[in-house]
Amino acid sequence: GTAHALQEAGIPVRDVSEYTQSPSMLGGRVKTLHPKIHGALLAIRENPEQMEEVRKHNLELIDMVVVNLYPFLEVTEKEGISLDTAVENIDIGGPSMLRSAAKNFSYVAAVSNPEQYPQVLKELKENNCFLSKDTCFDLAVRVFQEVSTYNSFIGQYLAKQRNQKFPDILNLSFKKRQELRYGENPHQKAAVYQEEKETGLSAAEQLSGKELSFNNLLDLDAALGLISEFEEPTAVVIKHNNPCGVGCAVDLANAFEKAYKGDPLSAFGSxxxxxxxxxxxxAEE
Known part of the structure; x- marks a missing residue:
């Protein structure tokens, strides 16, 4: 577990059970669900009554929580995974600690994704091991987004076990892939979001060129849909979401020449x- 990994790295560590004076139970299902953990996370430090309870129960206040949730999605995407295995990969303690820490964002930092590590470490180094209020608030927002997404994956998986084609509640979760140069018009803002593990246009890698605009994406989507209709080498020219030229040939160069000649004027900026x-x-055409 985490304690062992830290020990192997030569980092001083205290096991949770040593702090809580309560052993891990039920095959590891209950480890951190304890008042000494959640009290230390949720205590309002400017509240005298709560701080008196902290002293009374010998709580050691926790300033930061870093949690990697059980990889439920990765596990359930594998072939032949049993329901029992899937259920054992439903994290309970991790989301609970993150939620407690995030609720108390005025005093506790909740780090829920490895993507956040570089920025958090950078700020800690530059700010004498402190994180700003704004950073802690942003981390808390991310926690509730991450946990919501995590729960939606679990709900979707379990619904499939009952062959629910139309579940009573359908949660869709999207992650921001990139911000666009502008929206449908230059004065508008836009961004691209994609579902977890989604393939297709939103998952494509841009190799070069300036940032895409919303209209670029519309044209790319139209181009992708159109060329998917053909098996032979095909080129299409799309402008303002409309096909200005389509060419098919025995080789790609001739196909492109045909498509371009369909409307050379509109091909500019297409x-x-x-x-x-x-x-x-x-390419040389």
Whole structure:
């Protein structure tokens, strides 16, 4: 577990059961669900009555919680996983600690994703081991988003076990992939979001060029949908979500030439879609 990993790295560590004076129970199902943990996370430090309770129960206040949730989604995506195995990968203690820490964001930092580590470490180093109120608030927001997403995966998986085609509640979770240069018009803002493990346009890698706009994405989506209709080498020219030219040929270069000649004027500033890896001859066209 975490304690062992820290010990192996030579970092001083105290096991949870040593602090709570309560052993891990039920095969590890109950470890951190304890008043000495959650009291230490939830105590309002400017409240005299609560701080008196902290002293009375010998609580040691916790300033930061860092949790990696059980990999429920990764486990359940594997072939042949039993329901029992899936259930054992439903994290209870981790989300509970994160929620307690996030609720008390005025005093506690809740770090829920490894993506946050570099920025958190940077701020700690630059600010004498303190995080700003704004940072703690932003971390708390992320916690509730992460836990909500995590719970939605569990709900979707369990609903499938009952063959629920139309569940009573359908939760969809999207993660921001990138901010766009602008929205449908230059004065508007826009961003791209994608579902976890989603493939397709939102998961595509941009190799070069300036940031995409919302209209670029619309044209790319139209281009992708159109070239997917053809098996032979095909090129399409898309402008303002409309096909200005489509060309099919025995090779990609000729297909592109046909598509371009469909409307050379509109091809300026357009989106070009190809259903083959671009070759030198096509690039030189």
């Amino acid at each position: 989106i070009i879609g190809l259903n083959r890896r671009i070759d030198r001859a096509t």
